[in-house]
Amino acid sequence: xxxxxxxxxxxxxxxxxxxxxxxxxxxxxxxxxxxxxxxxxxxxxxxxxxxxxxxxxxxxxxxxxxxxxxxxxxxxxxxxxxxxxxxxxxxxxxxxxxxxxxxxxxxxxxxxxxxxx
Numbered sequence: 001x002x003x004x005x006x007x008x009x010x011x012x013x014x015x016x017x018x019x020x021x022x023x024x025x026x027x028x029x030x031x032x033x034x035x036x037x038x039x040x041x042x043x044x045x046x047x048x049x050x051x052x053x054x055x056x057x058x059x060x061x062x063x064x065x066x067x068x069x070x071x072x073x074x075x076x077x078x079x080x081x082x083x084x085x086x087x088x089x090x091x092x093x094x095x096x097x098x099x100x101x102x103x104x105x106x107x108x109x110x111x112x113x114x115x116x117x
Contacts, residue, residue: 004031004067008099011092013070018043018088025078028070036062039078045088047078055084059091063098 005013010028017026021043028036030050036058039047050058085091 004069006067007065010065010068010070011095011099014038014045014095015092018045018092022074023076023078024072024074025076026070026072028068030065031067032065034061036065036068038062039076041078043088045091046085048085048091056086059086059094063094 014026016022017040022040023042024040025047026038026040028038030036034051036051037047037049038045048055048058048062050061053061086094
């Protein structure tokens with residue numbers, strides 16, 4: 001299992017997997033200690049699970065993650081276990097809408113001299 005990554009970095013990873021036509025499974029544990037899975041088939045997101053929720057319901061919970069530990073399983077054959085999975089561009093749009101900033105993953109208050117990027 002990897003180290004904790006922030007939500008923005010997680011979304012960037014998913015975007016890259018889409019662009020690179022990744023096939024396989026991403027499994028993870030959220031900061032709330034809940035497990036999730038995202039399955040890719042040649043860059044398309046074909047599986048979304050968050051605990052017992054699937055599809056759109058899982059996506060809504062995934063957008064609330066603050067940080068996560070993830071593991072990648074490339075080349076794994078993905079079986080859709082139910083739930084309506086929105087098209088990949090809709091999934092990425094919803095995930096991106098909840099990022100802090102498109103160019104950085106840390107929000108810094110300029111009045112706080114102790115904040116470090």
